[in-house]
Amino acid sequence: MKKVIELINIKRNFQVGDEVVHALRGISFTICEGEFVTIMGTSGSGKSTLLNQLGCLDTPTSGEYLLDGVPVRRMKRRERAVLRNRKIGFVFQNYNLLPKTTAVENVELPLMYNSSVSARERTQRAIRALERVGLGSRLYHKSNQMSGGQMQRVAIARALVNDPAVILADEATGNLDTRTSFEILVLFQELHAEGRTIIFVTHNPEIAQYSSRNIVLRDGQIKEDKLNPHILSAADALAALPKPTDED
Amino acid sequence: MxxxxxxxxxxxxxxxxxxxxxxxxxxxxxxxxxxxxxxxxxxxxxxxxxxxxxxxxxxxxxISEMGSNMIMVRPGQDKGPGGARQDADEMQTLKLKDYELLKTNAKYLAAISPSVNASGQFVRGNNNTPSTLYGISPDYLTIRQLKLDDGEMFTDEDVRVGAKVCVIGKTVADNLFPNGEDPIGQVVRFTTIPLRVVGVLESKGYNSFGMDQDDLVLAPYTTVMKRVLAVTYLEGINCSAVTEDMTDLAIEDIATLLRESHKLKATDEDNFTIRSQQEMAExxxxxxxxxxxxxxxxxxxxxxxxxxxxxxxxxxxxxxxxxxxxxxxxxxxxxxxxxxxxxxxxxxxxxxxxxxxxxxxxxxxxxxxxxxxxxxxxxxxxxxxxxxxxxxxxxxxxxxxxxxxxxxxxxxxxxxx
Structure with missing residues (x-):
C-alpha cells in the first residue's frame, strides 16, 4: 500500500520561559492510503501538537515527516502553505466557515488559492463536493442560515474539494449532538469506504470503534497503536438511536 | 512553461x-x-x-469682459499705494499729440482711444442724474468691449468737428427717461452743454468690485476737451493689443515712443504709467x-x-x-x-x-x-x-x-x- 504519512522519530520542543517543554518525545508511525485512523489522548498528551505537525502548520524540532513522499521539516512557510493547499483537507471542531458566505463560496475557498484551477472548474468541483456530502439542495445558503450539522458538512465538502491525500479532522463531532455526530461519522465512514485517508483526532473513545486503526498518545509518546478488527457501522448506530420526538 | x-x-x-x-x-x-x-x-x-x-x-x-487685451496709459509715475502724492503738473504729461503719435506709430495695437472724464449732473426735463462723461474716440467701444443696444456710435467725423453728441449707458438712460421714451435723438444737458443722444449702450451690469458699469456717458473727446473741460491734456489713453500675448510687446513699444516724445533722458523715470488688464487679472x-x-x-x-x-x-x-x-x-x-x-x-x-x-x-x-x-x-x-x-x-x-x-x-x- 502507498504510504501517505510517514513520521520518523518526530520531536517537538517548546521554549516556555526558561523551561523546555517536550510536547512530542519521538513519535514514529506510518499511515497508508485508505486508512481511517483515530488519534486519541487526554489534553496535554500532545494531540494538538501532533495534529499541527501532520497538517504542516508546524515543523518538528527533530525527526522527519514525509507527506505523500514529500519531506516537510525543512520546508519554508510559503512552501508548506502550498503543500497544505494541495495535499490536506482540514475539518475543525467549530467548522470555521466564512461568515455570511454561501456554501459554494466556502467550499471554493481552497481552490481560490490554487491558480491552476479555472473559475468554472472551481465552481463545478465545489458543487460536486457539496452534493457528495448531501447538501446539493443548499448550495447557496449562507453559513449563518445553516444548522451545526450542515455547517460541518460544508466544512467536510471544503476538505474534499482539493482531492487531498489526507483529511485531517480535529474533534469534528465535538460541537454536535449525538444524532448529528453519528450522521457525520456515517459520512466519514462512507468516505473511508471510497478509499479516502482520514485522520480523526478526538478525546472521545467511542469514535475509535468506527475507525480502522486507533493511536493513543500519552505524554508525547505513543501508548498504543492497533488496528480495529471489528469496525462498527455508524449507520447502524444511527438507526438504533431513538427517533427524534419533535416531528417537524 | x-x-x-x-x-x-x-x-x-x-x-x-x-x-x-x-x-x-x-x-x-x-x-x-x-x-x-x-x-x-x-x-x-x-x-x-x-x-x-x-x-x-x-x-x-x-476681466476679459472689460477687455483682456486692454492697456491703460496714465499720466505721472505711479508711486504705488501710500507713496508720495503726485505733482499737479505731472498729471498733465499726456497730451493729445501723444495719442496721435501712438495712433500712427505704435505697433501691436488693435484700437486706441484717448480718455478725458468729467463728473457731473446730467439733466433732461425734470429728470437728472449724476454720472461721468467720458471723452473718447469710437475705438473705445472695441477696447472696453461695449456694445450698442440702440442707435449708433458717434463717428470719427463727430470727433473731428467736436459734435455735441453722446452715447449713454443703461442706468443713465433709465434715470433720464423713466417712462420708457426712446432716448435716441433726445437732448440731454451736461452743465450747460446740450448733447444729443445718438445711442444707448447694452447693459453690462455690476462688475466684481460692485461698480455699476452702465452708469456712464460717452462723448467725442474733442467735445469734452474743448467744450466741457477746456483742457489740453488727457487723463489717459486706453488701447488694446492685437492679442493678449502681444500685450507685453505693446507695452514696451508704447513706453519707448512716449519716452522719446517726452524727451526723457535714459536716467529719467517715466512720467507716465502703463498698466495692462492682464496685470490686474494676475x-x-x-x-x-x-x-x-x-x-x-x-x-x-x-x-x-x-x-x-x-x-x-x-x-x-x-x-x-x-x-x-x-x-x-x-x-x-x-x-x-x-x-x-x-x-x-x-x-x-x-x-x-x-x-x-x-x-x-x-x-x-x-x-x-x-x-x-x-x-x-x-x-x-x-x-x-x-x-x-x-x-x-x-x-x-x-x-x-x-x-x-x-x-x-x-x-x-x-x-x-
Missing part, C-alpha cells in the same frame, strides 16, 4: 480580487463606514476646488489662488482623516478576522496572499469611496451653484487627483494592517477566540 506561469499568476491575481470582493460584500455596513471618511474627504476636495476654480473663472470672465488670481489653497488644505486634512479611518478599521478587522485568516492559511493561503487580500480590500474600499466621493462632490458643487448661486467649475484634474490620492491612501494606510495579518501564525490564528 513561461506562459503557463504567467497565466497562473494572472489567475491568482484575479482570484485575490474575487476573495477581497467577497470579504467586502460579506461586511457591507463595516465597509460602508470605512468608506465614509474617504467619501467625505474626496467630496470636499472636489467641491472646494470647484468653488475655488469657479470664482477664479468668474473673475477672469469679468493680481486677482493670486487672491483667489490663496483662497483655493486654503480650502484645499482643509479638504486634504479630511482626506487624511479618511485614510486613518481606513487604517483603523482595517487594523481592527485584522484582529476581528484572525480566525478567518487562520482558516485561509490552513487551506493554503500564503502570507503574500493574505497581504494582497487585505491590501486589495483597502484599495477597493478607498477607490469605491473615491468614486462615491466624486459623485457626491460633483453633486454638492452643482447644488452650491443652484442654491447659493456661487460660480463653480469642476476641473477634470481635481477628479483625477483625488482619485490618485485615494488609491495612494488605500495602499499607504492598508499596508500596515495587511502586513500584520500576513504575519499571523496559522496555528494560533485558527484557534483564536
Amino acid at each position: 513561461k506562459t503557463k506561469e504567467l497565466k497562473d499568476k494572472k489567475m491568482s491575481i484575479a482570484n485575490l480580487f474575487k476573495i477581497a470582493l467577497r470579504a467586502i460584500a460579506a461586511n457591507k455596513l463595516r465597509s460602508f463606514l470605512t468608506m465614509l471618511g474617504i467619501i467625505i474627504g474626496v467630496a470636499s476636495v472636489i467641491t472646494m476646488l470647484a468653488i475655488g476654480q469657479g470664482s477664479k473663472r468668474s473673475i477672469q470672465a469679468q 493680481m486677482m488670481n493670486t487672491t483667489s489662488d490663496l483662497m483655493t489653497t486654503l480650502l484645499l488644505c482643509v479638504a486634504c486634512i479630511s482626506l487624511i482623516v479618511g485614510g486613518i479611518g481606513i487604517m483603523n478599521i482595517m487594523y481592527v478587522s485584522v484582529t476581528e478576522r484572525t480566525k478567518e485568516i487562520g482558516l485561509r492559511m490552513s487551506v493554503g493561503a500564503r502570507g503574500i496572499d493574505i497581504l494582497s487580500q487585505f491590501l486589495i480590500e483597502a484599495v477597493m474600499l478607498s477607490v469605491t469611496g473615491g468614486i462615491i466621493g466624486v459623485l457626491f462632490g460633483v453633486g454638492a458643487s452643482v447644488a452650491v451653484n443652484a442654491l447659493a448661486h456661487w460660480p463653480v467649475f469642476i476641473q477634470p484634474w481635481s477628479v483625477i487627483l483625488s482619485f490618485a490620492v485615494c488609491t495612494a491612501t488605500g495602499v499607504f494606510f492598508g499596508w500596515y494592517p495587511a502586513k500584520k495579518a500576513a504575519q499571523l501564525d496559522p496555528i494560533e490564528a485558527i484557534r483564536y477566540e
Whole structure:
C-alpha cells in the first residue's frame, strides 16, 4: 500500500520561559492510503501538537515527516502553505466557515488559492463536493442560515474539494449532538469506504470503534497503536438511536 | 512553461480580487463606514476646488469682459499705494499729440482711444442724474468691449468737428427717461452743454468690485476737451493689443515712443504709467489662488482623516478576522496572499469611496451653484487627483494592517477566540 504519512522519530520542543517543554518525545508511525485512523489522548498528551505537525502548520524540532513522499521539516512557510493547499483537507471542531458566505463560496475557498484551477472548474468541483456530502439542495445558503450539522458538512465538502491525500479532522463531532455526530461519522465512514485517508483526532473513545486503526498518545509518546478488527457501522448506530420526538 | 506561469499568476491575481470582493460584500455596513471618511474627504476636495476654480473663472470672465487685451496709459509715475502724492503738473504729461503719435506709430495695437472724464449732473426735463462723461474716440467701444443696444456710435467725423453728441449707458438712460421714451435723438444737458443722444449702450451690469458699469456717458473727446473741460491734456489713453500675448510687446513699444516724445533722458523715470488688464487679472488670481489653497488644505486634512479611518478599521478587522485568516492559511493561503487580500480590500474600499466621493462632490458643487448661486467649475484634474490620492491612501494606510495579518501564525490564528 502507498504510504501517505510517514513520521520518523518526530520531536517537538517548546521554549516556555526558561523551561523546555517536550510536547512530542519521538513519535514514529506510518499511515497508508485508505486508512481511517483515530488519534486519541487526554489534553496535554500532545494531540494538538501532533495534529499541527501532520497538517504542516508546524515543523518538528527533530525527526522527519514525509507527506505523500514529500519531506516537510525543512520546508519554508510559503512552501508548506502550498503543500497544505494541495495535499490536506482540514475539518475543525467549530467548522470555521466564512461568515455570511454561501456554501459554494466556502467550499471554493481552497481552490481560490490554487491558480491552476479555472473559475468554472472551481465552481463545478465545489458543487460536486457539496452534493457528495448531501447538501446539493443548499448550495447557496449562507453559513449563518445553516444548522451545526450542515455547517460541518460544508466544512467536510471544503476538505474534499482539493482531492487531498489526507483529511485531517480535529474533534469534528465535538460541537454536535449525538444524532448529528453519528450522521457525520456515517459520512466519514462512507468516505473511508471510497478509499479516502482520514485522520480523526478526538478525546472521545467511542469514535475509535468506527475507525480502522486507533493511536493513543500519552505524554508525547505513543501508548498504543492497533488496528480495529471489528469496525462498527455508524449507520447502524444511527438507526438504533431513538427517533427524534419533535416531528417537524 | 513561461506562459503557463504567467497565466497562473494572472489567475491568482484575479482570484485575490474575487476573495477581497467577497470579504467586502460579506461586511457591507463595516465597509460602508470605512468608506465614509474617504467619501467625505474626496467630496470636499472636489467641491472646494470647484468653488475655488469657479470664482477664479468668474473673475477672469469679468476681466476679459472689460477687455483682456486692454492697456491703460496714465499720466505721472505711479508711486504705488501710500507713496508720495503726485505733482499737479505731472498729471498733465499726456497730451493729445501723444495719442496721435501712438495712433500712427505704435505697433501691436488693435484700437486706441484717448480718455478725458468729467463728473457731473446730467439733466433732461425734470429728470437728472449724476454720472461721468467720458471723452473718447469710437475705438473705445472695441477696447472696453461695449456694445450698442440702440442707435449708433458717434463717428470719427463727430470727433473731428467736436459734435455735441453722446452715447449713454443703461442706468443713465433709465434715470433720464423713466417712462420708457426712446432716448435716441433726445437732448440731454451736461452743465450747460446740450448733447444729443445718438445711442444707448447694452447693459453690462455690476462688475466684481460692485461698480455699476452702465452708469456712464460717452462723448467725442474733442467735445469734452474743448467744450466741457477746456483742457489740453488727457487723463489717459486706453488701447488694446492685437492679442493678449502681444500685450507685453505693446507695452514696451508704447513706453519707448512716449519716452522719446517726452524727451526723457535714459536716467529719467517715466512720467507716465502703463498698466495692462492682464496685470490686474494676475493680481486677482493670486487672491483667489490663496483662497483655493486654503480650502484645499482643509479638504486634504479630511482626506487624511479618511485614510486613518481606513487604517483603523482595517487594523481592527485584522484582529476581528484572525480566525478567518487562520482558516485561509490552513487551506493554503500564503502570507503574500493574505497581504494582497487585505491590501486589495483597502484599495477597493478607498477607490469605491473615491468614486462615491466624486459623485457626491460633483453633486454638492452643482447644488452650491443652484442654491447659493456661487460660480463653480469642476476641473477634470481635481477628479483625477483625488482619485490618485485615494488609491495612494488605500495602499499607504492598508499596508500596515495587511502586513500584520500576513504575519499571523496559522496555528494560533485558527484557534483564536
